[in-house]
Amino acid sequence: MTRVPDEGMILVPGGTLITATPEEGRALAIVLARHTVHTVQPDLETLQAGRARYGGDPLGLIAAAQVVALEFATIAAANGYWR
Amino acid sequence: MTRVPDEGMILVPGGTLITATPEEGRALAIVLARHTVHTVQPDLETLQAGRARYGGDPLGLIAAAQVVALEFATIAAANGYWR
Amino acid sequence: MTRVPDEGMILVPGGTLITATPEEGRALAIVLARHTVHTVQPDLETLQAGRARYGGDPLGLIAAAQVVALEFATIAAANGYWR
Amino acid sequence: MTRVPDEGMILVPGGTLITATPEEGRALAIVLARHTVHTVQPDLETLQAGRARYGGDPLGLIAAAQVVALEFATIAAANGYWR
Amino acid sequence: MTRVPDEGMILVPGGTLITATPEEGRALAIVLARHTVHTVQPDLETLQAGRARYGGDPLGLIAAAQVVALEFATIAAANGYWR
Amino acid sequence: MTRVPDEGMILVPGGTLITATPEEGRALAIVLARHTVHTVQPDLETLQAGRARYGGDPLGLIAAAQVVALEFATIAAANGYWR
Known part of the structure; x- marks a missing residue:
């Protein structure tokens, strides 16, 4: 297993x-989502195989975008929406 | 691969x-969602094939609308709801 | 294609x-959700075929109701909850 | 069709x-969710058939509970959490 | 039917x-979610059969956790996050 | 059954x-999500079998990340975003 x-x-x-x-x-939101997945699944091969699968699956891509939208909502509020 | x-x-x-x-x-919310997908899947052919698939799938369209709703919630709050 | x-x-x-x-x-929330779907899928026949499919699918109806709930949360906040 | x-x-x-x-x-949150579904699908027979299907499907029941949770969040905020 | x-x-x-x-x-969030399901499906046998099914289905467990997270967000805000 | x-x-x-x-x-958000699952499913073997299944399923990993994002939004607001 490569961690x-x-x-x-x-x-x-x-x-x-x-x-x-x-x-x-926005970049931080993507990283938060990715690193959470790493916590649940730290094995690189499994992650890369999964990445290949959902990278071609529109519903998988949409589900990933949904997580980023949720994380970004928190980060944007934290930053006062960079007003 | 066309990026x-x-x-x-x-x-x-x-x-x-x-x-x-x-x-x-609202237009920005749609762009945020789309560009996040590009970050996860930068290959144009894969994106276009996926677009064709979920464009005819009501659950795919609803899932995409859900992401836009989440992004719009953040943008609307950022803009004080354009009151 | 009928747009x-x-x-x-x-x-x-x-x-x-x-x-x-x-x-x-609430009516505006439903329209926001519908018009977002139109942006992703502007072809009327495809939309009507999809409508017929998810109109009889409880999980599709629930997913649509979820999008409206998210849009309504934004609109209700924008209006100070009509207090 | 019975409407x-x-x-x-x-x-x-x-x-x-x-x-x-x-x-x-909470009761209002459930009604908001149900009446939104009626707007999308006004045919009673279709609704009742769907109700029988998702009433025995744990994922359907959980998805319905999720919509109520979202609607309740809006209503609770509107009411200052009844503090 | 046992109600x-x-x-x-x-x-x-x-x-x-x-x-x-x-x-x-947090306990209240779990009860709110469960009692909403009871409103939709008041039959105990159906609930217990469904419980057995999603109790062994990771996606079912995750979906249930998502509803609790949404309910908890509302309750935490209501309580000023118990600061 | 091992509890x-x-x-x-x-x-x-x-x-x-x-x-x-x-x-x-963030670590607390992950624990809140996990302990909620334990409340619904306290049997260790079932949890471990489920963990193995969704650990290799990208949609399962994304769904788990979504719950963490929701929990984190609540915790971040509770902490004033650690400004």
């Missing part, structure tokens, strides 16, 4: 929800 | 959640 | 989230 | 989100 | 969202 | 939503 590297297991990389821009906030 | 063009990979086009009108806010 | 008429492609008909009553707010 | 009676097509019965108690708020 | 006992049909047992602790708030 | 140990049945370990850092808040 996800340690930095991929950090739940909130950078240790803060505060980002300089919405773009960085 | 999504660079502008399609920008997570928050325009770099802000603030829009002049609800209509623009 | 959804132009007014069915407007993302936020009326250009505002503010409504006089909760009933109107 | 849902008119009162079953009112989107927000009572025309307000404000209720005296959490119990009434 | 769920009356106390299992009360939508908000205790008639309030306010609890002394997060633990009680 | 989940008692500490795995505590709904909100530590009895508070307040954490020192976002990383701890």
Whole structure:
């Protein structure tokens, strides 16, 4: 079993929800979602096989986008919507 | 593999959640959802094949509408609901 | 291909989230969800065929109700819950 | 086709989100979800057949409970959580 | 048909969202979700058969956890997060 | 039947939503989700079998990530987003 590297297991990389821009906030949302999956499934081969499967499955891609939308809602509120 | 063009990979086009009108806010919500999918799946052929599949699948269309509803909730809050 | 008429492609008909009553707010939530689907799938025949399918599928009806609930949450907040 | 009676097509019965108690708020959340389904599918026989199907399907029951949870979140916020 | 006992049909047992602790708030979230299911499906045998099915189905368990997360979000906000 | 140990049945370990850092808040979100599943399904063998199944299923992993995102939204709000 090849394990996800340690930095991929950090739940909130950078240790803060505060980002300089919405773009960085959005990128953080994607990372939060991915690293949560790593916590549940730390085996790289299984992750890569799964990635190949849902990467071609529209419902899988939509479900992933939904998680990012939820994470982004939290990060955007944390940053006062970068007003 | 034909990759999504660079502008399609920008997570928050325009770099802000603030829009002049609800209509623009809604359009931004759709773009945020689409560009997140591009980040997960940057291959154009795969995206277009998937688009054809879920475009005719009511549950796929409803799932996509759900993501837009979540993104719009964040953008509407960011804009003070354009009151 | 028969395309959804132009007014069915407007993302936020009326250009505002503010409504006089909760009933109107709820109706707007349903329209926002429907017009988002039109943006993804503008072909009327495909929409009508899909409508017939999920109209008899309890999980499809529940999924549609979920999108309306999310849109209504945004519209209700925009209107101060019509207090 | 036997159509849902008119009162079953009112989107927000009572025309307000404000209720005296959490119990009434919860009942309103269930009605909002049901009447939205009626708007999408007004045919009583189809609704009753669907009801029989998802009433015995745990995932259907959970999905219905999820819609009520979303509607209740909006109604609870509207009522200041009946503090 | 053996019906769920009356106390299992009360939508908000205790008639309030306010609890002394997060633990009680979490327990209330689980009860709200369960009693909503009872409203949709009051037959005990059907519920117990469904419980056995989704109790061994990871996607069913995850879907149930999602409803509790939504209900808890409402209860936590009602209690000012027990700060 | 081997039952989940008692500490795995505590709904909100530590009895508070307040954490020192976002990383701890994220870890709490994962625990809340897991312990809710334990409440629904306390049998360890069933849980472990289910874990093996959804650990290799991308849609299962995404659904789990979605629950964590919802729980984290509540915990982040409780902590004022650790600003």
